[in-house]
Amino acid sequence: MPGGRLTEQDRRLIATRLTEGHGYAEIARELDRPTSTISREVTRNGGRTRYRADHAHLATGSRARRRKPPTPEADAPTTDAYGRDRAAVHDYAELFAESMVETGLPRMASRVLARLYTADTPSLTAADLVRELKVSPASISKAINYLEGLELVRREPDPGKRHEHYLIAEDIWIQAWRTSARANANWASTARKGAELFNPATPAGVRLERMSQFFQQLSDDMSGLGPDPDAAEDTATILAALIHAAGPLTTTQLATALGWPTDRVTTALTTAETYDTDPLLLKTVAPSTYTVGVTRLTTAQRQALTNASS
Numbered sequence: 001m002p003g004g005r006l007t008e009q010d011r012r013l014i015a016t017r018l019t020e021g022h023g024y025a026e027i028a029r030e031l032d033r034p035t036s037t038i039s040r041e042v043t044r045n046g047g048r049t050r051y052r053a054d055h056a057h058l059a060t061g062s063r064a065r066r067r068k069p070p071t072p073e074a075d076a077p078t079t080d081a082y083g084r085d086r087a088a089v090h091d092y093a094e095l096f097a098e099s100m101v102e103t104g105l106p107r108m109a110s111r112v113l114a115r116l117y118t119a120d121t122p123s124l125t126a127a128d129l130v131r132e133l134k135v136s137p138a139s140i141s142k143a144i145n146y147l148e149g150l151e152l153v154r155r156e157p158d159p160g161k162r163h164e165h166y167l168i169a170e171d172i173w174i175q176a177w178r179t180s181a182r183a184n185a186n187w188a189s190t191a192r193k194g195a196e197l198f199n200p201a202t203p204a205g206v207r208l209e210r211m212s213q214f215f216q217q218l219s220d221d222m223s224g225l226g227p228d229p230d231a232a233e234d235t236a237t238i239l240a241a242l243i244h245a246a247g248p249l250t251t252t253q254l255a256t257a258l259g260w261p262t263d264r265v266t267t268a269l270t271t272a273e274t275y276d277t278d279p280l281l282l283k284t285v286a287p288s289t290y291t292v293g294v295t296r297l298t299t300a301q302r303q304a305l306t307n308a309s310s
Contacts (some may be wrong), residue, residue, distance in 0.1 A: 126160075188213075238269060238272060
């Protein structure tokens with residue numbers, strides 16, 4: 001039953017799918033459960049490599065017997081100021097975080113970023129995050145430092161107070177894109193040094209040289225590098241401008257707003273159309289008129305996000 005307790009049969013399926021290498025999101029879809037439910041189930045019962053269905057089922061029953069019945073708060077609201085179900089909002093934030101974890105982002109950093117992204121306020125303090133995530137201030141500080149290093153979050157002091165406010169960077173998708181491109185370039189550089197050290201004629205040297213070429217090409221594709229070395233920077237600026245405008249703009253409008261010659265804008269737009277800028281997608285909505293969309297999201301996820309922000 002969706003939303004009910006996991007059965008022994010559910011746990012056996014989880015164990016089988018983990019052995020087959022499936023991710024939490026895939027398993028959750030098959031069981032019609034939130035990804036956070038699968039993540040918690042596996043984490044509290046040994047993790048991906050040590051999860052056993054029979055042990056997990058027995059341990060869950062034991063925990064349920066020891067658990068004291070909760071004392072309900074009669075006056076606790078079940079909806080927020082916008083009339084949204086608080087439990088559903090919480091589950092979505094955990095699902096959002098789990099999606100980022102599966103791309104390689106550390107779990108706590110993912111949970112912090114998800115809370116910042118789904119907050120109705122422009123920023124959150126460390127105390128806000130500690131209260132919402134029920135973790136220590138040290139965990140929040142470590143996660144914020146990590147996200148700052150990726151240029152996904154920035155700090156702003158609260159004038160006259162000791163508190164700092166954490167905000168999502170306005171061009172977060174552009175920054176994530178640039179960070180990925182830089183990471184691939186670093187992989188390419190490291191592999192190239194290894195190829196030179198081991199000698200390109202040796203088996204190890206050949207493997208490292210191929211690795212270097214692969215990641216260099218990947219970095220170039222993500223950066224939009226071509227004959228013009230400034231193409232990547234101009235493309236990023238064009239995409240950021242369209243995100244900020246939150247609506248279609250013509251080539252002429254972009255040139256006027258940015259103070260660029262029209263041919264420079266045209267080159268940047270052509271680069272954005274030529275290269276895969278996932279998760280951003282340049283869209284032509286009319287002749288010489290452009291806007292930016294976001295890839296990766298399913299129709300259901302788009303609708304859920306629209307409902308959550310309305």
